[in-house]
Amino acid sequence: MRTPVIDAQVHVYERNHPGRPWVDALAGPPEVTAEDQVAAMDAVGVDGALLVSVHLMYRYDASYAIEAHRRFPGRFGLIKPVDAADPAVAEVIADWAALPGTVAVRLMMRDDVSRDPADPGIGRILSAAGRQGMPVNLLAYGRLGQVADLAARYPDTQIVVDHLGISQPFHPPLQPDPWADLPAVLALAQAPNVAIKLTGACTLSAQGAPFDDIWGPVGRIIDAYGIGRCLWGTDWTRAVALLTYAQGVAAFRDNPRFSAEERAALMGGNAQRLYRWSPA
Numbered sequence: 001m002r003t004p005v006i007d008a009q010v011h012v013y014e015r016n017h018p019g020r021p022w023v024d025a026l027a028g029p030p031e032v033t034a035e036d037q038v039a040a041m042d043a044v045g046v047d048g049a050l051l052v053s054v055h056l057m058y059r060y061d062a063s064y065a066i067e068a069h070r071r072f073p074g075r076f077g078l079i080k081p082v083d084a085a086d087p088a089v090a091e092v093i094a095d096w097a098a099l100p101g102t103v104a105v106r107l108m109m110r111d112d113v114s115r116d117p118a119d120p121g122i123g124r125i126l127s128a129a130g131r132q133g134m135p136v137n138l139l140a141y142g143r144l145g146q147v148a149d150l151a152a153r154y155p156d157t158q159i160v161v162d163h164l165g166i167s168q169p170f171h172p173p174l175q176p177d178p179w180a181d182l183p184a185v186l187a188l189a190q191a192p193n194v195a196i197k198l199t200g201a202c203t204l205s206a207q208g209a210p211f212d213d214i215w216g217p218v219g220r221i222i223d224a225y226g227i228g229r230c231l232w233g234t235d236w237t238r239a240v241a242l243l244t245y246a247q248g249v250a251a252f253r254d255n256p257r258f259s260a261e262e263r264a265a266l267m268g269g270n271a272q273r274l275y276r277w278s279p280a
Contacts, residue, residue, distance in 0.1 A: 003264040004279050005253075006077075006271040007049035008233030009162065009199040012037050012068055013057055020064060022057040027170040028237045034068035037236070038075055040245045048279025050233070050271065051076040052137070055108050060086075062096075069101040074280030077103035079137060084113050084121035090128035097132040103275040104160070105129055106137040109146070117149035126150060130157035135274060137197075141167040144184040151191035158274060161188065161196045163235060164221060168200045171241040178204045179217045189224035195274055196225055198266075199233035202251050203242045211243075211251050219257070222266075231274070232267045 015031040016022045041049060051069070053062035062080040069076045080096050082089050082105045096102050107113065107125055114122060129136045135158040140147050144165050151159055165185045166178065188194055201218050205211040222230050234248035252258070252267055272278045 003267075003269045004047040004272065005045060005249075006268040006279065007041065007046050007236070007249075008197045008231040008271050009052055010037055010049040010234065010236045011052055011054045011238065012064065013054050014064060020058070020061070023059050024056050026054060026056050026238070028240050032237045034071050034076070037068075038072055040236070041075070044246050044249045046249060047268070048075050048077065050079055050103065050275065050277075052079040052106060053081060055081040055106070060092075066099065073101065077101060077275055077277040077279075079104045079106050081106045081108055082125055084119065084125060086121070087124075089121065089124050093125065093128040093132060093134070097134055101277075102134075103277045104135040104137055106139065106162075109138055109140045109143050115143065115146055117146055117153060122150065123153070126154040126157045126159075130154060133276070134158075135160050135195075137162055139163070140165060142181065144181070144188045147194065148188050148191055151188075151194050155193055157193065159191075159194045160231070160274065161185075161194060163200045164196060164198055164204075164218075166204065168203045168235070168238075169242065170238060174204065174206055182217050182220065185221060186224045189221075189229075194225075195229040195231065195270070196221065197231045197233055198222075198252075199231070200235035200239055202248055203235070203239050209243060209247045209251070211247075215255075215257060227262050227265050228270060230266055231270050 012032050012034050051065050053065040065078050078101050137160045139162045166181050202211045205214045207213045232252045
């Protein structure tokens with residue numbers, strides 16, 4: 001049986017309207033609907049995607065992601081941002097886990113989230129997700145040492161670090177040294193319950209397609225974590241100003257650096273196993 005191709009992170013959203021208003025604007029098109037995303041995946045042979053509700057626009061309201069799953073129930077596994085400051089976050093996670101198609105939660109480790117590994121709010125999230133058998137996705141730029149501490153405190157919870165653990169641009173130009181945090185990314189690989197998304201890797205290229213300049217550092221990450229703890233994805237639509245969806249797929253699918261078995265694991269098999277979800 002063919003391993004499905006699963007994009008480990010995409011976002012969809014409607015135009016801003018009073019019924020589901022944006023909190024902030026995301027760099028990108030005025031809207032990218034569920035229909036738009038499915039059409040983009042169909043055009044390049046992507047079977048399904050992990051759909052992350054857009055925190056910047058919708059904060060903790062995942063209603064549009066839920067709607068997308070209802071319209072395309074076989075194409076999206078759902079991931080919801082949760083709030084470490086919410087004393088009822090464990091109940092929120094339990095309710096989320098009971099919905100059809102939900103696969104994980106996400107914590108945005110920005111300045112309003114404690115840097116203390118013993119923070120009770122973060123602990124509630126890691127503990128509750130572990131009880132539900134759900135991975136916790138962490139956006140953790142500059143905080144990978146804290147992630148290592150959390151992984152040790154909650155060894156039975158699967159942690160997935162978003163976007164290589166490295167800050168990525170929404171549009172050109174790149175930062176002067178986009179790979180400055182690579183040593184911290186590699187050190188985190190020692191935690192066995194941490195996997196890493198290679199989502200958005202192509203946006204760190206200074207050369208553009210076929211992105212030849214990213215494979216040195218990306219290869220070091222894959223070597224450190226092992227192919228079984230790495231997940232391919234595009235981070236669509238954050239990447240729209242830097243590459244096309246087809247380029248984000250082809251960079252990995254058509255890459256001779258990977259064997260057929262490695263490519264199958266990286267581009268779907270690992271997501272299927274870690275998130276316990278497969279597109280229908």
